[in-house]
Amino acid sequence: MSAPRLGRARHPPLPRTASRRPGRAARLGVLGWTGAALVTVVLLVALVSLLWTPYPPQAADPYARWAAPGGSHLLGTDASGRDVLSLLMAGARTALLVAVLGGALAGLTGVLLGAVGALTPHRVRTATAVLIDVLLAFPTVLLAMLLASVLGGSLGVVIGAVGLGFGVTIARVLRGEFRTAAASDYVLAARAAGMGPVRILRDHQLPAVSGVLIVQLSWTMALAVLAEAGLSYLGYGAGPEVASWGRMLADMQSYLAVYPLTVLWPGLAVTLTGLGFTLLGDGLRDAGGRR
Amino acid sequence: MTRILAARAGALLAGLALASLLIFLVLRVAPGDAAQVIAGTDSSPERVAAIRAQLGLDRPLPVQYLDWIGGLLRGDLGVSSVTGTPVAEEIAQKLQVTAPLTAMALLVALVIAMPLGVVAALRRTHPSGRLLSVLAQLAAAVPVVWAGMLLVLVFAVGAGWFPVQGFPRTGWDDPAGALRALVLPAIAIGVVEGAVLLRIVRSAMIDAAESEHVLASAARGGTLLGARLRRGLAGAGVSVVSVLGVQTAGLLVGAVIVEQLFSLPGLGRMLVADVGNRDLVKVQSEVLLLTAAVLVIGVLVDLAHRLIDPRLRVRS
Numbered sequence: 001m002s003a004p005r006l007g008r009a010r011h012p013p014l015p016r017t018a019s020r021r022p023g024r025a026a027r028l029g030v031l032g033w034t035g036a037a038l039v040t041v042v043l044l045v046a047l048v049s050l051l052w053t054p055y056p057p058q059a060a061d062p063y064a065r066w067a068a069p070g071g072s073h074l075l076g077t078d079a080s081g082r083d084v085l086s087l088l089m090a091g092a093r094t095a096l097l098v099a100v101l102g103g104a105l106a107g108l109t110g111v112l113l114g115a116v117g118a119l120t121p122h123r124v125r126t127a128t129a130v131l132i133d134v135l136l137a138f139p140t141v142l143l144a145m146l147l148a149s150v151l152g153g154s155l156g157v158v159i160g161a162v163g164l165g166f167g168v169t170i171a172r173v174l175r176g177e178f179r180t181a182a183a184s185d186y187v188l189a190a191r192a193a194g195m196g197p198v199r200i201l202r203d204h205q206l207p208a209v210s211g212v213l214i215v216q217l218s219w220t221m222a223l224a225v226l227a228e229a230g231l232s233y234l235g236y237g238a239g240p241e242v243a244s245w246g247r248m249l250a251d252m253q254s255y256l257a258v259y260p261l262t263v264l265w266p267g268l269a270v271t272l273t274g275l276g277f278t279l280l281g282d283g284l285r286d287a288g289g290r291r
Numbered sequence: 292m293t294r295i296l297a298a299r300a301g302a303l304l305a306g307l308a309l310a311s312l313l314i315f316l317v318l319r320v321a322p323g324d325a326a327q328v329i330a331g332t333d334s335s336p337e338r339v340a341a342i343r344a345q346l347g348l349d350r351p352l353p354v355q356y357l358d359w360i361g362g363l364l365r366g367d368l369g370v371s372s373v374t375g376t377p378v379a380e381e382i383a384q385k386l387q388v389t390a391p392l393t394a395m396a397l398l399v400a401l402v403i404a405m406p407l408g409v410v411a412a413l414r415r416t417h418p419s420g421r422l423l424s425v426l427a428q429l430a431a432a433v434p435v436v437w438a439g440m441l442l443v444l445v446f447a448v449g450a451g452w453f454p455v456q457g458f459p460r461t462g463w464d465d466p467a468g469a470l471r472a473l474v475l476p477a478i479a480i481g482v483v484e485g486a487v488l489l490r491i492v493r494s495a496m497i498d499a500a501e502s503e504h505v506l507a508s509a510a511r512g513g514t515l516l517g518a519r520l521r522r523g524l525a526g527a528g529v530s531v532v533s534v535l536g537v538q539t540a541g542l543l544v545g546a547v548i549v550e551q552l553f554s555l556p557g558l559g560r561m562l563v564a565d566v567g568n569r570d571l572v573k574v575q576s577e578v579l580l581l582t583a584a585v586l587v588i589g590v591l592v593d594l595a596h597r598l599i600d601p602r603l604r605v606r607s
Contacts, residue, residue: 031425131309136537137586137589138585139585141547145547146314146318149318229434233436263440266437267437270434271432
């Protein structure tokens with residue numbers, strides 16, 4: 001006969017904390033739905049561009065330089081005769097790639113730093129808080145330039161800078177949320193029932209902060225799209241073989257006075273994508289009952 | 292107050308030390324060899340080693356770090372490994388463009404955000420107020436470089452009021468020319484940053500307008516609108532001051548981009564060039580200086596916040 005098992009392993013199955021995701025989708029509101037629609041359109045364009053674009057995005061046609069909009073090139077061509085619509089469609093891919101991967105990295109950084117800054121012993125917690133405050137003083141673009149000065153410009157540098165730079169902002173928000181959750185009765189109850197800290201984090205604290213995290217991620221993705229455009233404009237983003245809205249702006253800058261129309265499209269694409277993620281984040285926040 | 296000052300100063304020093312360490316480590320430990328880059332890909336190993344020794348990159352990391360910090364404390368930011376000129380001298384010169392540029396951009400942002408934020412708050416249930424906040428969201432999503440290009444199209448290429456690019460060769464000896472060169476860049480940054488500030492002013496005004504002391508103030512005489520404006524503006528001022536630290540970062544990043552677009556000889560454009568040249572010594576001093584600016588302004592803002600908001604003093 002084995003001895004009765006004591007301690008942590010024997011607590012009865014406990015209900016997990018319900019995830020505080022923003023409520024029913026209907027509560028997104030008009031603006032929230034507008035944001036969701038904008039993001040969906042960009043996503044669809046990016047997916048379609050994987051299979052089809054009117055012309056291969058990088059195919060330069062020297063006989064069709066600066067073709068006027070309409071006709072065989074719906075939005076015209078650029079200085080080397082590349083189809084502007086095809087470049088725009090392929091650019092959506094790059095913007096979303098940075099938004100999704102940068103956002104994921106930022107979320108991971110935010111959850112890890114936030115949890116360490118809220119749930120560890122006092123000294124570690126304080127040190128992490130100082131670290132978060134210092135890292136907040138690094139603008140993301142500056143961080144990307146720092147990385148680019150050693151590694152050279154690449155999409156990886158942009159994604160890394162977006163993930164770390166905006167991840168710290170998320171960490172600061174989540175630190176407060178984690179502390180509130182740690183002081184709650186359900187965490188106390190879980191602890192009293194003998195649950196270990198890792199399970200409490202997984203079953204109770206992560207669901208409690210997930211709503212705030214999702215809102216922050218949406219806003220981060222808006223900032224990521226803007227950061228990608230700015231960094232690619234400066235030449236730290238994707239190489240010339242990758243279509244990017246920021247790089248299109250840089251390429252067209254010299255012809256601004258002569259062909260002003262072409263400069264409108266990439267800027268508009270960045271603005272509407274950024275607006276989409278911002279409005280979606282606002283809608284999710286309001287649906288979750290937070291200001 | 293003395294204790295708070297001491298605590299803030301201590302935190303600032305710790306922050307600066309940490310920031311310098313992070314910058315140093317990113318530049319030294321990350322893969323990639325500055326000496327190799329300067330020498331070129333097909334140079335002999337002996338030549339790379341010679342450049343490495345010349346840059347002092349062959350010394351142990353702690354020695355390099357302490358050497359850099361020791362120099363900083365004496366006001367010596369090092370010497371550019373590409374041009375050989377002292378970094379401090381160049382930075383002082385470039386600040387003559389970047390400092391007025393960011394100050395003007397902040398002014399534009401405030402001029403946009405304060406009145407429009409107040410209107411958006413007071414009329415928030417009215418269609419015009421809603422339209423204003425949606426427009427603010429839209430403007431906040433505009434890339435600074437695109438805002439600059441549109442301004443150039445309308446006011447430089449179209450109307451011809453401002454130069455398309457460039458800064459007077461004689462600098463501030465030609466005050467009118469210098470100012471004219473900075474107007475469009477400052478507006479490009481200011482519009483985008485102003486849209487962000489507008490939302491902050493709006494929500495602070497709404498908070499204040501809904502509080503009971505506004506009703507009480509109106510009940511003692513005067514109009515509800517007057518009370519809302521008085522109380523709301525006080526609240527909005529406090530909120531704006533408290534986010535100025537974060538805004539500084541946005542202004543600096545905006546400056547990097549518009550200086551490139553308008554080819555202004557400022558700090559941002561120099562940094563872009565130095566990153567391109569892999570001028571490690573300059574990049575590390577410049578990035579630390581910019582980070583220090585954000586940190587110092589953050590502390591000043593925090594102290595100013597305490598001075599203008601009595602609630603914080605009571606709590607501490």
